[in-house]
Amino acid sequence: MSESSSLLAPPSTWEEFTEGLWKRNPVFVMVLGMCPTLAVTVSAVNSISMGIATTFVLSASCFLVSAMRKMIPKEVRIATFIVIIATFVTVVDYAVQAISLDLYEALGAYIQLIVANCLVLGRAEAHAARTPPLAATMNAIGMGLGFTLSLVMIGGVREILGAGAFFGIPLFGPHFQPWVVMVLPPGGFFVMAGWLLLFSIVRRRAQMRANAQEAANRAAAETSGACHGA
Amino acid sequence: MARESLAQILLTTILSGNFVLAMFLGMCPFLGVTHSVSVAFPLGLATTFVIVIASLSAYLLNWVLGLAHLEFLRLICYIVVIASAVQLVEMYVKKHYPPLFRALGIYLPLITTNCAVLGVALFQTARDYDFMQSITFAIGGGVGFTLALTLLASVRERVQLSDVPEAVQGTVLVLMLAGVLSLAFMGFAGLGG
Numbered sequence: 001m002s003e004s005s006s007l008l009a010p011p012s013t014w015e016e017f018t019e020g021l022w023k024r025n026p027v028f029v030m031v032l033g034m035c036p037t038l039a040v041t042v043s044a045v046n047s048i049s050m051g052i053a054t055t056f057v058l059s060a061s062c063f064l065v066s067a068m069r070k071m072i073p074k075e076v077r078i079a080t081f082i083v084i085i086a087t088f089v090t091v092v093d094y095a096v097q098a099i100s101l102d103l104y105e106a107l108g109a110y111i112q113l114i115v116a117n118c119l120v121l122g123r124a125e126a127h128a129a130r131t132p133p134l135a136a137t138m139n140a141i142g143m144g145l146g147f148t149l150s151l152v153m154i155g156g157v158r159e160i161l162g163a164g165a166f167f168g169i170p171l172f173g174p175h176f177q178p179w180v181v182m183v184l185p186p187g188g189f190f191v192m193a194g195w196l197l198l199f200s201i202v203r204r205r206a207q208m209r210a211n212a213q214e215a216a217n218r219a220a221a222e223t224s225g226a227c228h229g230a
Numbered sequence: 231m232a233r234e235s236l237a238q239i240l241l242t243t244i245l246s247g248n249f250v251l252a253m254f255l256g257m258c259p260f261l262g263v264t265h266s267v268s269v270a271f272p273l274g275l276a277t278t279f280v281i282v283i284a285s286l287s288a289y290l291l292n293w294v295l296g297l298a299h300l301e302f303l304r305l306i307c308y309i310v311v312i313a314s315a316v317q318l319v320e321m322y323v324k325k326h327y328p329p330l331f332r333a334l335g336i337y338l339p340l341i342t343t344n345c346a347v348l349g350v351a352l353f354q355t356a357r358d359y360d361f362m363q364s365i366t367f368a369i370g371g372g373v374g375f376t377l378a379l380t381l382l383a384s385v386r387e388r389v390q391l392s393d394v395p396e397a398v399q400g401t402v403l404v405l406m407l408a409g410v411l412s413l414a415f416m417g418f419a420g421l422g423g
Contacts, residue, residue, distance in 0.1 A: 031401055034257035035345040079313055082342070086306040093305070109352040112305055116345040118258050185252045186416065189409030196402045204397055 016135045020143030026119050027150035028199060033119035037151060038188035040110050044167045047155030049103055051148025053096065053111060055141065057088045058120050062128035062140035069129050081124045082115070089115045119147060150195075157191050158182050236366045239359075243370030245418035249346050250378040251411055255371075256346035260379060261404055263337045270383035271376065272330055273337060276323065278372025280315050280341050281350050285368030287311045288351035289361060308351045309342075316342045346375055381411060 011019070026032045033054070040050045061084050065072075072080050093111050097104045104111070114120065123143055128136040159165055162182030164172045181187050249255045256277070264270045291307050320338050324331045331338065341347060350371050354364045385407050394403060 031261065032258075034261065035254050038257065039254035078339075078342075079310070082309050082313060083306060086309050090302060090305050094302070109349065109356055112352050113255075113345050113348060115305060115309055116343045116348045118340070118343050121343050181413070184416065185254065186409045186412040188254065189405050189412055193402050193405035193409060196405065197398060200397045200400075200402060 011135075013135060013138050016139040017142040019139060020146040021149065022146065025146045025150055026143050027147060027154075028196060030119075030122075032122055033117045033147060035113060036110050036117060037154065038185075038192060040107055041151055041155035041158055041188060041191075042183045043159045043163070043165075044152055044156045046103075046106055047151040048148060049096070050107060050110065051144070051151045053092045053107075054114055054117065054120070054147055055144025057085065057092055057114050058123060058144045058147075059137055059140040060088045061085045061120060061124055063133055063137045065124045065128040066131055066133045066136035072129075077129065078121075078125070081121060081129075085120050085124070086115050119143070153195060154188070154191050157194075158187055161191075162187060234363065236362060239363055239366045240370040241421055243367055244374040244377065245415060246421055248374040248378055248415050249349065249371045250375055251408070251415045253349070254345075255349040256344045256375055258340060259337050259344060260382065260408070261401065263334065264379055264383040264386055264404070266387060267380055267383045269333050270379040272327075273334055274372075274376025274379045276319055276334075276338070277341055277344060277346065277375055278369070280312070280319055280344075281347050281372040281375070282365070282368045283315045284308070284312050284347045285350050285354060285364050287315070288354065289364050292355055304355070308348060312347050312351075313342045316347075346371065378411070382408060385411070 020026060024030060027034075027037050036050050036054065041047045061081070064084050065081055068080075089112060092114070096107070096111055123140060127139055131139070156166060159167075160171060161179045162184075164170060164176040164178050170176075179187075182191065243249065247253065250257070250260050259273060259277070263273050288308055288311075291304070291311065295301055295304055295307065316339060319341070320331075323334070323338065350368050354367050359367055382404070386404065389403065389407070398406070
């Protein structure tokens with residue numbers, strides 16, 4: 001992961017925050033943290049809880065990693081990061097258990113699996129270990145919210161198609177025939193692929209329009225140049 | 231849950247409850263290193279080895295932590311043990327199979343953050359498996375993981391030469407293939423109880 005923008009000029013705190021929301025969205029752009037993305041997104045509520053839990057772990061561990069970055073020896077940094085992350089995940093695990101037992105059972109072992117989420121370790125290693133605490137925390141919160149956003153986007157679609165509801169509120173009449181496969185594992189792959197396909201098409205359209213614009217400009221410049229020549 | 235027979239556990243973890251295609255564990259290597267069978271298969275084997283070691287150590291750790299009433303340290307202990315096991319495998323592969331070591335690249339140390347490895351330890355604890363059940367669960371999980379990786383890699387090798395629309399190329403295509411594979415594996419549902 002190259003931090004090209006930070007090489008040119010140190011990005012402002014606001015830029016750090018917004019980076020992860022969309023421009024470098026962890027799920028749709030960087031394709032990190034796929035296991036929870038696909039496993040828990042059977043409903044919008046599960047998705048948003050998982051997103052919030054991950055955001056907390058991500059921001060807390062990035063803050064601590066960043067605050068301790070000068071103290072951690074380079075050789076054992078990964079092990080140190082993992083222990084820091086595991087500590088916060090244990091906190092979240094017990095907190096969720098205390099807040100809602102239903103939610104805890106719905107998310108199951110996937111809360112503890114936040115430890116093995118590449119997103120958290122990836123951000124700690126690639127960003128937090130090189131930036132001062134404030135910027136690192138803001139970036140982590142942005143990334144976490146971006147993660148939550150994409151989880152809800154996937155979970156929402158799966159819930160609407162597979163259960164005919166959104167956040168548990170039924171949307172269609174009683175004759176709605178749920179598309180059950182969408183809440184089963186294959187649905188996770190298909191919905192994620194669908195979103196990525198949509199983004200890829202939109203991006204290609206924008207690219208083509210930009211190319212056409214550029215070609216038109218060049219043609220206009222050439223004709224005007226030719227006129228001048230004549 | 232504790233009365234599940236070993237054969238049941240084995241069948242379920244390999245087919246209907248496949249770690250990758252049904253439980254979404256270990257997605258990173260599944261999407262990342264399945265360009266060719268020659269890389270996917272050895273990575274699957276290495277991961278299987280780590281999974282079995284992780285399962286064994288998780289079982290011992292549960293016992294030790296249970297004796298000392300330190301269950302809240304479980305997660306931290308698991309991850310440290312797994313990280314050491316991966317280090318061991320990495321050193322072994324580097325010494326004995328240098329070309330494979332280069333081919334696997336970053337994905338070898340990344341086995342540490344492979345959900346499948348940690349997942350085995352967590353699921354066997356959550357389901358209260360005894361010693362033999364845990365080992366069977368781990369072996370089944372590893373074999374299932376290798377199977378899923380190899381299958382996807384073979385499909386991707388075939389698709390490489392076909393004419394795919396430009397917008398679908400890359401991650402989108404892999405996810406769609408994985409979805410179809412996952413659908414196929416759902417056909418095994420009910421097998422082994």
